[in-house]
Amino acid sequence: MESFENIYLDFSKQPGKSRFAETGLGWKPMGGGDTFTLDRTNIGPSQWSRAARGYEVKVYSRNLGVIQMDGFQQEDYDRLAKCFRLWYGVNLEQKEHALRGWNWGKGDFGKEELAFNVRNQPAFELPYSEISNTNLAGKNEVAIEFSLPADGDETGTNGHLGGARARGKKAGGATDQLVEMRFYIPGTVSQKEKKEDGEDVTDGENEEHNAATIFYQMLMDKAEIGEVAGDTFATFLEVLHLTPRGRFDIDMYEKSFRLRGKTYDYKIQYESIKRFFLLPKPDDMHQLITIGLDPPLRQGQTRYPFLVMQFKREEEVSIDLNMTDEDLRNKYQDKLQSHYEAPIATVISRIFHGLTGRKIVQPSKDFISHHQQSGIKCSIKANEGHLFCMDKSLMFVPKPATYISLDNIQNIVMSRVGGAVSASRTFDITITLKGGGEHQFSNINREEQKGLEAFCRAKGIRTKNEVDDDGSALMKAALAEEEFASSEDEVVQAARGSADEDDESVDEDFQADSDSDPAEEYDSAHESSGGGSDEEMADANGDADADADADSDREAAVERPKKKTKTGK
Structure with a gap:
């Protein structure tokens, strides 16, 4: 048996003790936890290379993917090579990584991982078990997304998910985690057509396919992203x-x-x-x-x-x-x-x-909209959607989907944006959160106000109603607008003095229906008196006498200012 201290399994946060024996190899964390073992029959090709914490032994197992043990010293190679050769019948190959720093190279699809080679030396390797998804991000670009741990403490070696080592959890061991990588793959490649039984077609030319598409399809198959990921229920x-x-x-x-x-x-x-x-x-x-x-x-x-x-x-x-x-x-x-x-x-x-095992959450029975529905129509900025009231949360869908827990709500303010009379049909709500920040939902029908207030009271949420506070002011403004419309003549007269003595004509010199050329203001034919048009209008309506009496009464009450002479430009 050979033992080594301070060895990290699959980038674990805590070191452990590694042992190699004739029956296989094992690793046990120093702080206590589940032990990982690998039988000798499951040990495949192995590599020795420089790594982050010293030197690394990488074992390509037959059914558990890639196993990495990091933290060995350079002088440990001879002992390990002898163990692998005598006990497991495997040659521990020394592998040198590319150190040129190039970001262009060749992708090599191995049995358990994707290697990025620069001048026939691997710059880095990506185990298929760590790839959660891949997409064609463009015509010549392939995006690869990596598996993420459920929480910051979960790694592949802390006993979660039924063992000391879990598939797709290596990223949890690092402080910083790589979540996505993109490959730019230009050009096309030749690919032979295949028959239904999988044999190549001998006749005909090879078909040209986009290289990025071929790369994407191969990665989908190798990483088991798709139908090969098990039986479909x-x-x-x-x-x-x-x-x-x-x-x-x-x-x-x-x-x-x-x-x-x-x-x-x-x-x-x-x-x-x-x-x-x-x-x-x-x-x-x-x-x-x-x-x-x-x-x-x-x-x-x-x-x-x-x-x-x-x-x-x-x-x-x-x-x-x-x-x-x-x-x-x-x-x-x-x-x-x-x-x-x-x-x-x-x-x-x-x-x-x-x-x-997740509970199916449905709208609360404590809220029914004015139209006997579970949701109300509203907007977040320019996005229209529906707001649903649940027993423990609020949910706005579809875009942007917004979830608000009732326990996180500090207060809700109902208000109206703008002072126009038409705004009285809708109102807005602003939800302030306990941890800071707020959400605003606008253009809510005025008929939904009572239902929302009742729901907030039932859930014990503090609300402030600014809609009714400014309602009286809006009603006064509306009444003032109606009075202004009904007595427009008196209001304008008070503002302009006797300029409104004329009933209809504002500009006495403008004659739209005249066939002859209008007289210029400085012409001798121009009449300075403004009563001509009024008298003609009064004769047409048959009320000339009444208008004349009204004009004389107004002239007696208000002294007529001297009419200013207009200057032509």
Whole structure:
């Protein structure tokens, strides 16, 4: 037996003790925990290379992927090489890494990892088990997303998920974690056509394919992102997603589900699902399924913490799960049924509930809108959507999907933006959070105010109503506007003196219907008196005498100022 101290397994945060014996190898953390062992029959090709904490032994196991042990000293090589050669029948190959610092090279797909080689030397390797998703980010660009731990303390060597080493958790051992990498792959490659049985077609020329597409397809197969990730329990085709926008096929597996679209494919672990909502849309035609994810779904630089799916209420589906009765009883304790026949939104939500164990949250019975619905129409900035009131939270969908816990709400202020009379039909609410920050929902129908106030009282949330406080002022403004419209002549006269003595004509010199050229103001034919047009209008209406008496009364009450002579320009 050979023993080595201060060895790190799969980038673990804590060192341990590594032992090599004729029956196999093992590793035990110094601080206590589960022990990892590997039988000699499972040990495949192995490498010795320089690494972060000294020197590393990398073992390509036959069914457990890549196993990395870091922290050896340079003089330990001879002892280890002898152990591998005599006990395991494996040559411990010394591997030199490329140190040129180039960012261009060649991708080499191995059995357990993707190697990026620079001048036939590996610059870095990416184990397939650490790749959670890959997408075509452009015509010649492939994006690779890496698995993330559920929390900061979880690594591949602390006993989580049933052992000292867990698949896809190596990133948890580092302080900083690489979450995405992109490869630019230009040009095209030749690929032979294949028959249905897999043999190459001998006749004909080789087809040219985009190199990035071929790289993407090979990575999908090697990293088991897709249908090869196990048996599919259920599949739903062409499901409309509002966030991210598009139609995706949903494949449900034992520990994850996959969204397959025309451009993007996503593989999402059930561990990432933190919340699950089934929301009836207020149009009486659709239902929404909203899934909260942590870590969020990533599409390039865009993050989607919520998936929003839309279904027709009347669309029913009949499906049989690809499970045995024994699995239904033992693994899922009758949380799932072998056969479902119900509306599609109900079926999908029940299957998700059985596979993930997450509670299906639905709108609270304490709130009913004015139109007898569970949601109310409103807006976040320029985005229209619906706000749903749950027993413990508020949820706005579809974009941007916003979740607010009732326990995190400090107060809610109901107010009205703008002072126009038309604004009295709607109001806004501003939700202030206890930890700082706020959310504003605008353009809410005035009829929903009483229902929201009653819901807030039932949940013990402090509210301030500024809508009714300024309601009286708006009513006074409206009445003043009506009085202004009914007595416009008197108001204008008070503001302009005797300028409004004329009933209809404001500019006495303007004659729109005259066939002759109008007289200029400085012309001798110009009349300085302003009563001509009034008298003609009065004669046309047959009320000349009455208007003349009214004019004389006004002239007696108000001294007529001398009319100013206009100057032509």
